[in-house]
Amino acid sequence: xxxxxxxxxxxxxxxxxxxxxxxxxxxxxxxxxxxxxxxxxxxxxxxxxxxxxxxxxxxxxxxxxxxxxxxxxxxxxxxxxxxxxxxxxxxxxxxxxxxxxxxxxxxxxxxxxxxxxxxxxxxxxxxxxxxxxxxxxxxxxxxxxxxxxxxxxxxxxxxxxxxxxxxxxxxxxxxxxxxxxxxxxxxxxxxxxxxxxxxxxxxxxxxxxxxxxxxxxxxxxxxxxxxxxxxxxxxxxxxxxxxxxxxxxxxxxxxxxxxxxxxxxxxxxxxxxxxxxxxxxxxxxxxxxxxxxxxxxxxxxxxxxxxxxxxxxxxxxxxxxxxxxxxxxxxxxx
Numbered sequence: 426x427x428x429x430x431x432x433x434x435x436x437x438x439x440x441x442x443x444x445x446x447x448x449x450x451x452x453x454x455x456x457x458x459x460x461x462x463x464x465x466x467x468x469x470x471x472x473x474x475x476x477x478x479x480x481x482x483x484x485x486x487x488x489x490x491x492x493x494x495x496x497x498x499x500x501x502x503x504x505x506x507x508x509x510x511x512x513x514x515x516x517x518x519x520x521x522x523x524x525x526x527x528x529x530x531x532x533x534x535x536x537x538x539x540x541x542x543x544x545x546x547x548x549x550x551x552x553x554x555x556x557x558x559x560x561x562x563x564x565x566x567x568x569x570x571x572x573x574x575x576x577x578x579x580x581x582x583x584x585x586x587x588x589x590x591x592x593x594x595x596x597x598x599x600x601x602x603x604x605x606x607x608x609x610x611x612x613x614x615x616x617x618x619x620x621x622x623x624x625x626x627x628x629x630x631x632x633x634x635x636x637x638x639x640x641x642x643x644x645x646x647x648x649x650x651x652x653x654x655x656x657x658x659x660x661x662x663x664x665x666x667x668x669x670x671x672x673x674x675x676x677x678x679x680x681x682x683x684x685x686x687x688x689x690x691x692x693x694x695x696x697x698x699x700x701x702x703x704x705x706x707x708x709x710x711x712x713x714x715x716x717x718x719x720x721x722x723x724x725x726x727x728x729x730x731x732x733x734x735x736x737x738x739x740x741x742x743x744x745x746x747x748x749x750x751x752x753x754x755x756x757x758x759x
Contacts, residue, residue: 428635432628436654439621443658446472446618449611450659451668456604461670463583465663466532466678467576469671472615473655474682476622477501480652481686485694491702497652498687499710502540502680504653506717507749509676510742512660516669520739522724525673530722531582532677535575537715539684542567544711550700562700565691572685618655626652677721680714706759713752720744 450469454461481494513521546564549555556563656679663672691699724741738746 428628428631432632435621435625435628439618439625439654440658442614442617442621443655444662446614447659447662447671448666449614451666451671452602452607453611456607459580460583461668462526462528462674463580465671465674466579466681469659469675470678470682472618473659473675474679474686475615475619476626476655477652478686478689479619479623480626481690482693485690489696491690491694491699492704494690495687495703495707498683499707501653502683502714503710503749503752505656505676505679506714506721507745508657508660509721510738510745512664512672513739513742514737515661516664521669522741524669525725526670527725528582528586529673529677530725532579532674532681533718533722536677536680537718539568539571539681540711540715542571543684543687544708546700547703547705547708551705555698555700557698560695560697561691562698564700565688568684568688572681575681622652622655625654706756709755710752713748717745717748
């Protein structure tokens with residue numbers, strides 16, 4: 426009973442912290458002048474993904490379970506894209522992707538490239554053609570290079586877009602908040618969400634063990650949901666702030682950051698070649714994630730999504746849910 430109480434307490438604290446973190450990210454978007462797209466895709470996505478980084482490193486370094494850590498990353502990418510469907514239901518009468526900037530397709534496309542690199546890395550290792558530098562695989566180095574390049578490209582694109590849209594003339598909402606205080610607040614909230622996220626993941630693991638679900642597929646889904654809770658709450662909080670771009674960019678940006686995390690796992694796994702210890706089933710997970718990303722890109726560019734009658738979700742969201750369920754089912758029977 427105490428374990429479940431701790432779980433509820435931790436989830437509540439994450440709800441409060443992630444809500445404040447979204448508002449803090451919105452403040453930084455104004456203070457930095459980089460806009461909600463870059464801040465959501467890089468800063469907020471990085472902050473909400475830090476629990477996955479911490480738990481994954483412990484799985485790799487302490488428990489020597491690189492495949493478990495990698496599976497968490499690819500599974501998280503799938504779940505993050507499913508969040509788009511949840512946010513669409515919560516977004517109100519106008520479909521989520523209609524309200525978002527089409528420029529999010531840039532971050533989504535970059536995320537697909539990183540997922541493709543991850544899939545190729547597993548394929549090369551399966552065929553004993555993986556190239557390593559010391560203990561670090563070449564795909565990991567490429568993932569980091571593409572990640573930092575992506576951050577720069579998104580920043581340049583967002584600055585150009587804001588200038589063309591004359592957004593610098595908009596009324597400032599957070600002019601009364603000093604920049605140093607905004608940065609400090611975001612850093613402290615990021616630290617808090619990391620600690621709480623790691624705690625929640627450990628509690629989820631204990632609950633899965635106590636209930637007998639630890640080794641089951643349902644147990645894996647439970648753990649995936651717990652590690653993705655910060656992203657879910659941050660997205661909902663952003664929509665409540667009428668910061669749809671912050672919510673959407675957080676989803677696509679989290680997948681970009683997740684693939685960089687996979688490279689960090691490789692850096693910390695000094696026992697051998699990480700890529701040779703990753704199951705080939707994650708290739709399929711990466712492909713499904715790329716397909717779901719493509720659905721998101723289509724929704725952003727086409728901008729003609731509508732809600733079916735008597736439903737609170739667009740066709741884009743329905744396809745995302747179906748792809749996720751299909752992916753989970755095939756992974757389950759594999």
